[in-house]
Amino acid sequence: MSEKLNPDELCPCGTDLIYQDCCWDKDFDWVINDEGECARVIPVNADVEEALDNARKVFIDIFGREPYKTDPMFPLKYFHNEDDLERETIKIMRESGMRPEIVYAYEKTGGLLVTEENWNMLPTKDQELWDEAIDEYFYLQDNPPEEDQFEAAGAAIIEDLRRMIIVFGYILEYGQSESYKGDYSHSKYISIDEYALTCAARSFKTLRAIKFLLDNSIGADSLALARSIYESYLHIVFIKAHSEKIESFFALQLGIKAGTHVYAKNKKGNVDRRTVIRIEDGACMDGHISMYKMASSSKEPLDTEIFDSLYEFLSEFSHAGLSYLTKTDSVDITRTELQFEAVFYTSTFSIFILEQLVDLSILTEEAKKDIEVITKSVSNNLLTFLREAHEENNDNPAIKLIKSRIQKIHERECNA
Ligand SMILES: [Zn+2]
Known part of the structure; x- marks a missing residue:
């Protein structure tokens, strides 16, 4: 059971006034339940009632039972995090031509949206915050x-990611x-x-996937994809140094699927993935080449050192994703994280690849010039970003x- 708060109690809205001098005459009630918890009770109109009813149906459809009292009102909330919702709302507000001060105040107050109709539904504190934001x-x-x-x-390196998708696509199609x-x-x-171009093509697809994830504020998982761009880079440097291994790579990427190559078998007849055989003449080649190798x-002498420090470093990042297991209930499990890190590493590995492409005779001179121009500007923006993020003197060996x-x-x- 809950009842309306006493008029001489401090108003819960945060103004330091007593309820009677603050929110008493508003179109809602502050109530207090048996456990002493305060809540705002607002009258529900038909639209809200319908939305609540639909949410309840979704819940029953998934769990096969009525929601408990403590269950979330809107189970679909797990599809979005608060940042997504706010960003989407702001986008729609701008597109619909809403006055810019209203959009600003919505953003500034963390999601208030005040109209003449709902003014009296708002606690005094929220009204104050709204007016301050408009001013x-x-x-x-x-x-x-x-x-x-x-x-x-940060905005510059995000924009670079978009530019790089276009450059990769363009080079592959016209270069x-x-x-x-x-x-x-x-x-x-x-x-x-x-x-090398098939590696670039793979990275092009990965870049598009990363852009999609980042557009939806999924940073940590983009880091895993950024690592696959780095691995494509390692494939290119390795094959340039060891051209005699080219057919191993071909076999593993395409040949086994195409049926020109098969994995070897050991004496017991089990598949031995260390060796690949070319079917037409029985020639043997490596079935596995480690990333370290x-x-x-x-x-590039720095590459071995980068490799050694990077894997550890990138997995440190993914540990951040485990923080929801800690015992706090304030953590939003859908929250946005590691956006800038993901963009930074993606762009960095992408220019590593681009740099490897400029001495390939398969590309036109024009394409090579285009690559040099973008590599120069992206590397400059990455260095500026490190400086502005105060990572200049970071002790982390990977960053250095x-x-x-x-x-x-x-x-x-x-x-x-
Ligand atoms: Zn109040």
Whole structure:
């Protein structure tokens, strides 16, 4: 049971006034239950009633029972986090031509939306916050603040990710030279350059997936995908250093599926994934080449060190995703996390790949120039981002190494 709060109690809305002098005459009641918990009771109109009823039906459909008193009112909330909802709402508000001060106040107050109709439904404190936000909007129009450098740097690397999807797509579709004569001495199926482009094509798809996740505020899972771009990069550096292994890569990526190659079998007749056999002549090749081996084959001396520190570092990040297991009930399990980290690593690994493409004879001279231009500007934005994020003097070895690597790429492109 709950009853209306006493008029001489402090108003729960946060104004420091007693209830009688604050929210007493509003179109809602502050009530208190047996456990001493305060709640705001608002009259429910037909629309709200229908929405609640639909939510209840969804709940019953999934769980096969009526929701308990403590169950969430809207089970579909797990599809979205609060950031998504707010961002979507702001987008719709802007598109519908709503006055900018209203959009600003909605954002500023963390989701209040005040109209003449609902004014008297709001606690006094919320009314105050709303009015302050509206005033602040007009004040900022006359006194614009200095641009936040960190946010600007973050926005630049997010924009770079979009640009890079276009560059990868463009290079793959229009960048290939018609006069390219491949070297098929190590495999009749594929040349080194063609293999490098299949790695770029795989990264192009991954970039699009990452963009989709980031557009939906899913940062931590994009980091796992960013790692696969890094692995594509390692494939390219390895095959450039060990052209004799090209058919192993072909076999593993395509040959086994296409039926030109099979895994070897041991004496007991079980599959032995360490060796692949070319069916037509029985030639044997490696069935597995470790990522570490690939990294250590790179001509770039920093690559082995980066490899060593990076895997540990990226898995440190994924531990952040476990924080919902800690015993606090304040953690929103759908919350946005690691957005900037995901964008940063994605862009970094993408320019690693682009840098590997510029000396391939399969690409046109024009395409190579385009790659140099984007690599130069993306590396510059990444360095600016590290500076603005105060990661300049970060002790983390992975960040230090990656920064040196980006710097090297940047300097090379500046001198090109
Ligand atoms: Zn009040």
